[in-house]
Amino acid sequence: MLLTITTTHNPATDLGYLLHKNPTKLHSFELSFGKAHVFYPEATAERCTAALLLDVDPIGLVRGKRGQHEGGTLDQYVNDRPYVLSSFLSVAMGRAFGTAMSGRSKGRQELADQAMPLTATLTVVACRAGEGLIRELFEPLGYSVSTEHHPLDEKFPEWGEGPYYSVTLAGTFRLQDLLNHLYVLVPVLDAEKHYWIGKDEVEKLLRKGEGWLASHPHKEAIVKRYLPRQRQLAREALARLAEEDNPDPDATEEAHSEEETKMEEPIRLWQQRMGAVVAVLRSVEAKRVLDLGCGEGKLLRALLDEKSLTEIVGMDVSYRSLEIASQRLRIDRMPTKQKERLKLMHGSLMYRDKRLAGYDAATVVEVIEHLDAPRLSAFERVLFEAARPKTIIVTTPNCEYNVKFETLPAGKFRHKDHRFEWTREQFKQWSRQLSERFGYAVRFLPVGEEDPQVGAPTQMGVFSLG
Numbered sequence: 001m002l003l004t005i006t007t008t009h010n011p012a013t014d015l016g017y018l019l020h021k022n023p024t025k026l027h028s029f030e031l032s033f034g035k036a037h038v039f040y041p042e043a044t045a046e047r048c049t050a051a052l053l054l055d056v057d058p059i060g061l062v063r064g065k066r067g068q069h070e071g072g073t074l075d076q077y078v079n080d081r082p083y084v085l086s087s088f089l090s091v092a093m094g095r096a097f098g099t100a101m102s103g104r105s106k107g108r109q110e111l112a113d114q115a116m117p118l119t120a121t122l123t124v125v126a127c128r129a130g131e132g133l134i135r136e137l138f139e140p141l142g143y144s145v146s147t148e149h150h151p152l153d154e155k156f157p158e159w160g161e162g163p164y165y166s167v168t169l170a171g172t173f174r175l176q177d178l179l180n181h182l183y184v185l186v187p188v189l190d191a192e193k194h195y196w197i198g199k200d201e202v203e204k205l206l207r208k209g210e211g212w213l214a215s216h217p218h219k220e221a222i223v224k225r226y227l228p229r230q231r232q233l234a235r236e237a238l239a240r241l242a243e244e245d246n247p248d249p250d251a252t253e254e255a256h257s258e259e260e261t262k263m264e265e266p267i268r269l270w271q272q273r274m275g276a277v278v279a280v281l282r283s284v285e286a287k288r289v290l291d292l293g294c295g296e297g298k299l300l301r302a303l304l305d306e307k308s309l310t311e312i313v314g315m316d317v318s319y320r321s322l323e324i325a326s327q328r329l330r331i332d333r334m335p336t337k338q339k340e341r342l343k344l345m346h347g348s349l350m351y352r353d354k355r356l357a358g359y360d361a362a363t364v365v366e367v368i369e370h371l372d373a374p375r376l377s378a379f380e381r382v383l384f385e386a387a388r389p390k391t392i393i394v395t396t397p398n399c400e401y402n403v404k405f406e407t408l409p410a411g412k413f414r415h416k417d418h419r420f421e422w423t424r425e426q427f428k429q430w431s432r433q434l435s436e437r438f439g440y441a442v443r444f445l446p447v448g449e450e451d452p453q454v455g456a457p458t459q460m461g462v463f464s465l466g
Contacts, residue, residue: 001054002123003089004041005178009116012048016040018112018175019050019100029095036092054092090183101183101208103176115373118178119170124150127189128163136218137185140350142377143169171377180208181374188225201226202233212374217351269448269457274302276447277363277393280462281306284391286361290315292349292383293367297325304329304342313359315345322346350378356387364394366458369418384438384463392440392463394431395447397421400454424455431461440465 007015016023023043029036034056042049093101105112127133131147138145145167152162169178184205205213205226213219220238227234277299281289287310291299294314303312316322322344326332331339347353349367356362362383371379383392397414399421408414413421422430428444435442440463446456 001056001089003052003093003182004049004121004123005052005175006047006049006119006121007116008047011045013043013045014111014116015048015050015175016043017108018105019097021050021096023048023050027096029092031092031095033088033091036096038096052089052092052096054088056088089186093179093183097179100175101179103174112176113174115172115174115377117170117172118175119168120178120182122167122169122182122186124164125167125186125189126163127165129189131165133221134165134167134189137188137222138169138181140217140378141171141181141212141374142173142350142379142381143171144381145169171374173373173377177212177373181212183208184213184222184226188222201230202236211372215375270298272448273365273395273458274299276445276458276460277365277395278302278306280391280393280445280460281361281363282308284361284464286391287311288359288361289313290356290359290362290387290389292356292362292364293317293370294325294344295321297329299363299365300325300342301329304338310341311343311359312341313343313345315347315349315356317346317348319346349382350375352382352386356382359387359389361391361393362387362389364392366395366397368394369396369413369415369421372419380434380438384434384440388438388465390465394461394463395458396427398424398427398455398457398459400424401448401451401457403454404451404457422459424459427459427461431463435463 005015009015013023019038021027021038023040027038029038034054037053037055039051039053040049041051100112103112125134131149134147135145147168148166149161150164150166151157171178205223209222213222216222223238224234281303285308287308289303289309289312291303291312291314294300294316295318297314300312300314303309314322314325316325326344329342331342331344334342345355347355349371364383368376368379383389397418399413400423402408402412402414402421403410405414424444431442431444434440442461442463445460445462447458447460448456450456
């Protein structure tokens, strides 16, 4: 069984530092079911690959064990366990990459916290549910997924295709995130565990799934397949995930947004953001516009005043926010022609949506900072690769300006749900990487009064297709 992880981060050999495994050495570990080896097929500043090889001893797995296999059957000896990645991989990863999975780095924590381009290759996995399940598990997390389906036996094609796939996953993540995704989801593909499943498996699942599992669209299937034939444990895990995902997320978001608005009120920053966005839309002569993450409709109100816009679509993941937007915009009382220009749409920025294609422009105002690394990566592909409007306007806080807010404690974000707040240079670096990756040109504009030392309170990137 073989797992490889490759990066082109510069210098790529930082991968060895994050994994706590020297690229110049072979690292071997004794396990209850065999041995694990970590080595590096390539290690240069431009490209580095770490490989985890598992050597499973099928005889050792059952030697001396009694019970279910008594009776002379050979299935404990003749099976696919030594050849496919499964729960054995999770155990080996915990032993070989435990510190990397925790996200800790004694000397370079900023490196461990940094998202970088990563490609994981799973040589062979067993997935009897088919390729669809592989994509359902990994694509919502932001991975680009490619698979190769293998026949049962190449010498006997009449036997048909087997349940075996080679899988390649690519994306920009923290290494910690990639490792924890694999730790949980590879056994889910197989839906079998080589060890007894007890209550501690629930704790393990919740710990490794922290920050992403509660919001995964297929979390119920993941939990049930991770805890096969353990209905009570699965119910407990799902109940605790529901609590983690917040019993009333809309109410919490509304309260946090009010706090942010109150803090920014003295400089009327939200009004300046709306004005800057509308000015850009005028300059590019947009006719059909998407407002993604439209919330309660502040920007939509400003867009409706622009007579040149023939179609305005507001989309948000919160149905409650859309209801508030509908009430505040008084859609039910709008003249027919005005109402025909506006559409509110319930949807997520995490998943490809055919309804988003073909627009002149998309606005993403104060949204990206609410997304963790996997969701941000998924959002990038949904908007820049799939929807692909001619112009994309993104605004986000400039964290350097936070020192100017007297009521904001040092080191705190403007909004309690913000997952990050970037400096001007960090935003420029992210934007330029996207423009190169997806074929857009990008320019940057300050929003709000610009301070000579810390810049403007809001930063804007305008992406344009040639």
